[in-house]
Amino acid sequence: MNDIVRSLAEIVGEQYVSDQNEEAFFYSRDPGLMPDHKPDCVVLPETTKEVQAIVSLANREKIPVVPMGAGLSLTGLAIPLKGGIVVDMKRMNKIISVNEKSRYALVEGGTSQGALKSYLIRHHPRLRHSLPDAPPAATIAANVMIHGQGRLSQQYGFNSDMINGFEVVLPSGELCPIGSAAMTSEWYSRGAPFPDLSGLFLGWFGSTGIITKLAVKLYPNKKLRDVEIFVIDNEETVPDVVFEITHTELAEDILIFTQPMPAVFKDNHHVSFYITGDTEEELEFKRKMIWRALDPFIKSKDGGFMSIPPGVKGSLTEMPQTSAARIADIKKGGGFEYSGPVVPVEWYPQCARKLSELAKKYNLAYSGMIRIVAGGHCMMYAFAFAFNRADVDMVERTKKALEEVSNFVLELGGMYWKPNVDEQNMAIERMHPNTRNLMKMIKSNLDPNGIMNPGNWEVL
Amino acid sequence: MNYEEIIHRCFRCGYCKLTGDYDDFNCPAYRKFAFDTYAPGGRMWLIRAWLNGEIQTSARFQEILFSCATCSNCVEHCVFPFSDDLVNIFIAAREEMVNTGILPPKVRDYFKNISTNGNPYKEPAARRGAWSEGTVVESYDGQEYLFYIGDVGSYDDRAKKIARAVGELLVKAGFSIGILAERENSDGNEVRALGERGLFEYLADMNIELFKNLGIKKIITLDPHAFNVFRNDYPSRGAEFEVFHYTQVLAPLLEAGTLPLKKFEANVTYHDPCYLGRHNDEYDAPRTILRAVEGLRIIEMHQSKENAFCCGGGGGNFFTDILGGGKDSPNRVRVRQALDTGAEVVAVACPQCAVMLDDAVKMANLDDQVEILDVGELILRALS
Numbered sequence: 001m002n003d004i005v006r007s008l009a010e011i012v013g014e015q016y017v018s019d020q021n022e023e024a025f026f027y028s029r030d031p032g033l034m035p036d037h038k039p040d041c042v043v044l045p046e047t048t049k050e051v052q053a054i055v056s057l058a059n060r061e062k063i064p065v066v067p068m069g070a071g072l073s074l075t076g077l078a079i080p081l082k083g084g085i086v087v088d089m090k091r092m093n094k095i096i097s098v099n100e101k102s103r104y105a106l107v108e109g110g111t112s113q114g115a116l117k118s119y120l121i122r123h124h125p126r127l128r129h130s131l132p133d134a135p136p137a138a139t140i141a142a143n144v145m146i147h148g149q150g151r152l153s154q155q156y157g158f159n160s161d162m163i164n165g166f167e168v169v170l171p172s173g174e175l176c177p178i179g180s181a182a183m184t185s186e187w188y189s190r191g192a193p194f195p196d197l198s199g200l201f202l203g204w205f206g207s208t209g210i211i212t213k214l215a216v217k218l219y220p221n222k223k224l225r226d227v228e229i230f231v232i233d234n235e236e237t238v239p240d241v242v243f244e245i246t247h248t249e250l251a252e253d254i255l256i257f258t259q260p261m262p263a264v265f266k267d268n269h270h271v272s273f274y275i276t277g278d279t280e281e282e283l284e285f286k287r288k289m290i291w292r293a294l295d296p297f298i299k300s301k302d303g304g305f306m307s308i309p310p311g312v313k314g315s316l317t318e319m320p321q322t323s324a325a326r327i328a329d330i331k332k333g334g335g336f337e338y339s340g341p342v343v344p345v346e347w348y349p350q351c352a353r354k355l356s357e358l359a360k361k362y363n364l365a366y367s368g369m370i371r372i373v374a375g376g377h378c379m380m381y382a383f384a385f386a387f388n389r390a391d392v393d394m395v396e397r398t399k400k401a402l403e404e405v406s407n408f409v410l411e412l413g414g415m416y417w418k419p420n421v422d423e424q425n426m427a428i429e430r431m432h433p434n435t436r437n438l439m440k441m442i443k444s445n446l447d448p449n450g451i452m453n454p455g456n457w458e459v460l
Numbered sequence: 461m462n463y464e465e466i467i468h469r470c471f472r473c474g475y476c477k478l479t480g481d482y483d484d485f486n487c488p489a490y491r492k493f494a495f496d497t498y499a500p501g502g503r504m505w506l507i508r509a510w511l512n513g514e515i516q517t518s519a520r521f522q523e524i525l526f527s528c529a530t531c532s533n534c535v536e537h538c539v540f541p542f543s544d545d546l547v548n549i550f551i552a553a554r555e556e557m558v559n560t561g562i563l564p565p566k567v568r569d570y571f572k573n574i575s576t577n578g579n580p581y582k583e584p585a586a587r588r589g590a591w592s593e594g595t596v597v598e599s600y601d602g603q604e605y606l607f608y609i610g611d612v613g614s615y616d617d618r619a620k621k622i623a624r625a626v627g628e629l630l631v632k633a634g635f636s637i638g639i640l641a642e643r644e645n646s647d648g649n650e651v652r653a654l655g656e657r658g659l660f661e662y663l664a665d666m667n668i669e670l671f672k673n674l675g676i677k678k679i680i681t682l683d684p685h686a687f688n689v690f691r692n693d694y695p696s697r698g699a700e701f702e703v704f705h706y707t708q709v710l711a712p713l714l715e716a717g718t719l720p721l722k723k724f725e726a727n728v729t730y731h732d733p734c735y736l737g738r739h740n741d742e743y744d745a746p747r748t749i750l751r752a753v754e755g756l757r758i759i760e761m762h763q764s765k766e767n768a769f770c771c772g773g774g775g776g777n778f779f780t781d782i783l784g785g786g787k788d789s790p791n792r793v794r795v796r797q798a799l800d801t802g803a804e805v806v807a808v809a810c811p812q813c814a815v816m817l818d819d820a821v822k823m824a825n826l827d828d829q830v831e832i833l834d835v836g837e838l839i840l841r842a843l844s
Binding site for chain 2 (some may be wrong): 389390
């Protein structure tokens with residue numbers, strides 16, 4: 001490996017490659033619960049050409065390459081399961097351009113969510129992108145690679161739906177533009193009206209290529225934003241409430257949370273919907289329309305609005321919500337992990353019951369965090385458990401609870417979101433054989449040496 | 461190790477290494493080295509691994525530990541309840557390392573020089589007050605204020621000019637000040653930050669006793685690092701004096717127009733020293749002073765006040781230079797941020813920041829584009 005490290009140093013500079021124990025320790029794990037696997041080295045490229053050279057070298061030498069953003073998937077997707085080279089992309093963090101009229105931003109593959117948010121506020125205040133509630137250090141490309149969701153997912157789908165193409169380094173080291181950029185210098189379409197090739201890479205967790213440049217769709221950034229919470233004590237009613245809110249086509253975002261603490265939240269399901277407007281009048285119109293849509297639930301005493309103190313409202317309208325990260329401190333132990341299957345909204349009741357059953361069975365602090373996707377076509381239901389990483393028993397109980405979620409989801413027919421390697425293998429097994437074969441064909445043709453993030457989507 | 465019980469609570473979410481608006485990475489060590497191991501989260505996870513025996517003491521781990529500039533950006537932006545203790549945790553880990561006796565050579569030499577010479581420059585104590593020769597600044601002899609200079613202002617050639625400027629300015633402003641010259645000792649802020657708890661306590665106790673014996677009740681410091689340690693660490697060891705940074709005593713006078721100033725035409729940006737700003741919440745006094753100068757157009761850097769990017773000199777790095785060298789060294793990055801404002805003058809209120817930024821300007825051959833001036837130097841120029 002020393003020769004490889006020397007070769008990498010020639011590509012990126014000695015300062016930006018490490019085979020030291022400290023980097024091996026840190027990059028062998030993420031904040032979640034997956035077992036650690038040490039990389040042979042970590043490299044920090046600054047340019048696309050450097051990424052190409054790294055991948056070419058790895059392909060020639062048949063060494064695993066694992067692309068990494070902020071390493072925040074929690075499910076170990078950037079853990080080098082078979083060693084090799086971790087390619088930390090965060091030095092490639094330039095916002096290359098923003099096309100205001102066509103509403104997209106072109107960014108490098110290591111650009112963080114927070115950097116784009118801040119840049120747009122400063123330079124293009126009428127535009128925004130679909131910011132997830134992951135910590136702002138999370139990178140845009142990695143989030144797209146895992147089909148992340150964000151603040152605009154209720155309206156426009158997964159964050160991976162909200163892109164206008166990308167540039168990808170193939171396992172051969174060749175650079176390939178995907179979308180309109182394959183034809184022009186403009187980034188206005190991910191694929192249509194031509195074959196949409198983005199699916200060869202999105203959701204593959206870097207096992208078919210590394211995104212070095214990405215066009216992110218931007219959307220109107222309204223001047224005003226507010227949140228309301230509709231509380232229901234019967235999980236069976238939640239899908240109906242979501243159906244009525246989404247029917248209005250007026251909500252920016254719909255999140256549902258259910259948690260036992262503080263006591264006022266216990267046994268309730270909180271459907272928080274966000275509305276935006278450029279004027280108070282617009283905001284008020286949307287608010288009233290949704291109120292009207294939910295009025296029958298109030299009349300039937302199935303639900304009601306919760307008054308939100310200003311401090312709490314501030315926290316709820318924060319983007320990203322810092323409270324999402326703070327869940328990790330509920331047990332004063334720096335840990336939380338969730339299994340977040342993508343399932344139909346109508347499966348909410350089963351998921352809610354399973355969550356409380358598992359929390360009770362394993363004596364864990366829990367939170368259900370649900371985001372409605374694409375007008376209610378599906379939802380991401382996060383079975384989230386906080387744990388103390390210094391408490392071995394609690395860590396084990398959390399792992400077991402999450403394993404049960406995995407099995408439950410499979411039985412239910414749900415699709416794992418950002419599945420860990422075990423869940424990927426379960427999904428591959430369950431998959432229609434022809435679909436599995438199609439994945440095999442794609443993988444074997446794109447990455448015949450199996451160098452890209454091996455261990456993930458091991459269909460071969 | 462102190463704080464051992466909370467180290468595992470870090471989620472390594474990364475808020476700590478960013479600015480408050482998430483615009484950019486704002487941890488100087490991370491900015492320089494770019495591996496996550498050098499960010500606060502990485503340092504937390506590695507300290508835990510080191511205490512658990514999962515990694516061993518190594519030159520790399522020492523570099524990671526001692527490259528922290530103690531700038532407190534992580535304290536400002538971490539979203540967890542233990543955020544206030546982040547820098548304290550890193551200092552505690554350094555203390556643990558010091559207790560092993562295995563230290564990076566530059567850190568070891570720093571302690572040795574302080575122990576044997578009373579300063580990190582290996583200069584004789586007799587030269588400590590040499591900067592004041594030819595000025596109106598007198599030795600301390602019962603004046604209302606002790607004007608405390610610190611190691612950098614006393615011995616560094618660039619910083620000595622700042623000491624002269626501020627000393628003369630304070631006298632012109634009518635303050636009754638005196639310096640200790642050869643009687644002055646290191647304040648110990650960097651000794652504490654580098655983890656030599658025993659040496660720090662020795663220095664602090666010696667200073668407190670000296671100040672008490674001389675009847676000193678009020679201190680004006682040139683250096684925010686001294687201001688910080690006098691204000692925050694000495695009281696628990698029995699110190700009872702009032703402490704001011706020099707900008708704090710000058711600001712009200714300049715705001716009231718007491719000092720006649722000439723017009724001074726320049727585009728200026730102000731760099732917040734971490735030990736004045738984030739550590740002690742003093743963002744206004746230097747700006748109040750600058751605003752008092754007619755003709756100065758003050759342009760803020762995007763990374764200012766709570767979000768100021770550290771020059772890289774804090775936490776002992778001024779002396780150990782672990783963060784120095786290359787285009788991504790924090791002082792070079794900070795100068796680029798200053799140039800982005802269009803400023804021709806970068807005003808600072810810390811001799812260590814001034815030297816760090818001056819070095820960066822020279823390294824990047826930017827002398828003809830931007831000048832680093834201490835606020836005191838700038839005001840002295842504007843005095844008619």
